[in-house]
Amino acid sequence: MFANAYQGKKVFITGHTGFKGSWLAAWLLQLGAKVCGFAHDIPTTPANFTALNLKEHIQDVTGDIRDRAALLKALQAFQPDVVFHLAAQAIVRKSYADPVETFESNMLGTLNVLEAIRQTPSVQTAIIITSDKCYRNDEWVYGYRETDHLGGHDPYSASKGCAELIAHSYCQSFFQTGPACCTVRAGNVIGGGDWAQDRIVPDCARAWAAKEPVVLRNPQATRPWQHVLEPLSGYLWLGAKLLTAPDNQRLRGQAYNFGPRAEVCATVREVVEGLALHWPNFQFTMEHKDPKEQAECTLLKLCCDKALAHLNWQATLNFEETLRYTAEWYHCFYSQLAPVMLDFTLGQIAAYVTCATQRGQVWTA
Template structure:
C-alpha cells in the first residue's frame, strides 16, 4: 500500500504544524490528499516555512497550546483522527538552559496531554509521537545508539526528551494494551535535520543563510562538532512509513524507532558550512570556538537505524551532498523568487519521492 493509499481522504492531526518539521509534514500530507488538522502556536520564527508556503490554506489550522489539556483534548476528539503526529515541542538546546521549566512543561507535560487525549478516542488511530535523538544518555562514543539504549541527557532539552520517552512507554503499558487498544502508538527519534524554511536561532544552516544573504560572515561556535545531518524529508518519510505500518500491523504498537542517515554521513559543522558554500555566493565564516562561551553541547552523536530498515524497509535516501544542495536551492528560491516557495516545496517532496522510488523503498512504491 502506497502512502497515497494510506493517507488519502484520512483525518490526520499534526501538533506543531507551524514549526519547521511540522510544516513540511503537512505540506507532504496535503500532496497525499489527507484531511489535515493542525494544533500549534503561531509560527515560532519570522519568516517561516509555514507562512512562506501559505500552508494554512486547505486545512484546519488551530491555535492551541499543548499545555492546555482541555482545549487539546477537545480538538483531538473533534477531529476524530485516523492518524496523529505529535511534533509540538520546545526544540532548542540553548533555549532549554534559559527556560528549563518551559522546556519540561512543553516537552513532557505536553506529551502527556496528547497521550491523555488519545485515551478518549474510541476509534482506530495510529499515533506517532516524535521525541529526539538527544533522548539518549549520550556518552559520545563512536557507535550509533540503538532504541534499547539508556535514555537520559545532560541538558534540560535532552533530559526532557528522555523523560517524554518514559512517559510514552509508561502510558502505552498502562492504558493502551497491545491486545485490545484501538489506538496504536509508536515513538520516533531523529534529529539534526536541515532543509529549506528553517530560521530557528542557534542552528547552523539558518545562521549561514541569514548572514550570507546580507553579505555578512557567520561565526562557528563548535566547528568540529559532528552530527548525523539529514534532510527534513528523511525522518518525515520515516514517520509516515511508521504510521502506515502501525495502522496495518499490531506488532508495531509500543515500539520506538530511530530515523537517521548512515553512520558515514556524520559530518562536522565546518564540513556542512563548506558544502553549503559551494551553492552560495559571497560566503564568509570565522572560527570563534576558542572565545565562544555558552552552555554545554554534545560533540558526537550517532544513531543506529537497523530496526527501521528491518521492520519498515526504511533508510535515508540522500547523501550529504544532495542533502545540502536541496537545502541551499530552497533558500536561494526564497531570497530570489519568494512567490515560488510553495511550488518549490512541493517539487522537492516530489523529487525526494522519485529518488526513493529509484532505490526501491517500500513507502515510495
C-alpha cells in the same frame, strides 16, 4: 506511496507551524490527507508555515499543548484517524533559559496529547516525535540503539527522555488495543524553511540573506546530518504500517530511530562550504573563534538497524544531495520567489520521492 494509507485520512499534527511540522503538513496534503494543525505560535519570522501559505490549505488551530482541555477539544472536534505529535520547545539553549517551560511543554504537553488521544476513539495511529537527545550520552563512537539508556543532562534532552517514558507507559497501559502508538527518535535535521535559533543552517540563511559573515561557533563539530524529508519518510511509513493489520499488532508500542546513513557524518565547516557551492553568486566569510575556547563536542549517532529490520526503511540522500536540496530551497526563497514556495516545496518532495523510488525504498510503493 506509503501504501496509499493517507488518502482521505484525517491527520492531526501538533507543532504544524514549526520546521518539521510544516514539511509534514505539506507532504500529507500531497498524499491526499485532510490536515488539522495545533500549535501555540508561529515560532520564527520568516517561517516555513507562512512561506508555504499553509493556513490556506489546512485547518489551523492556535492552542497550547499545556492546556489539556483546549487540546482535547481540538482533537475531539476534528476526530482524526492519525496523530503526529511534534510540538515542543525544541531549542537546547532556550531550555537552559527556561527549563520550566521546556519541561511543561515537552513532558506535560506530551502527556496531554496522549491523554487526549486516549479519550478520542477515532484515533487509530499516533506517532510521538521525541529526539536522539532522549538517550543518555555515554560518549560512544557507535550508534545508540532503542534499548539504550534514556537520559540527558540539559533540560531539553531530559524532557525528551521523560516524554519517551510517558509515551511508553501509555503504550503499555492503555494502547495495547485501540490506537497503535510508537515513539520516533531523530536528530540534526536540515532543509529549507528552518529559521530556528542556534542551528547552523538557519544561521547561514540569515547571515547570507543579509550579506553578513557566518560565525561558526564550532566548525570542527561532527554531526550526522539528514534532510528533513528523511525522518518524515520514516514517520509516514511507520504511521502507514500502524494503520494496517497485522503490522499494527507487531509494531505497536515500539520506539524507532530514524537517522542518516552512517557515512553522512560531516563537520559544521563542511556543511557550510557544501551549502555555499549550491548558492549561486554568493560570497561568504567564516569567522572562527579560537579553537582552544571551544568546548569538546561529542558525537551522538543513531543506530537505525531496527527501522531497517522492521520497516525496511533507510535514508535515501547522500551528503551532497542533502545540502543541495537545502541550499536550493533558501536560494529560491531569497530570490524573490517566495510566492511560489509551496509549489517549489512540493516539487522537492516529488524529486525526493523519485530519488527514493530509484533507490528501491519500499515506502514509495
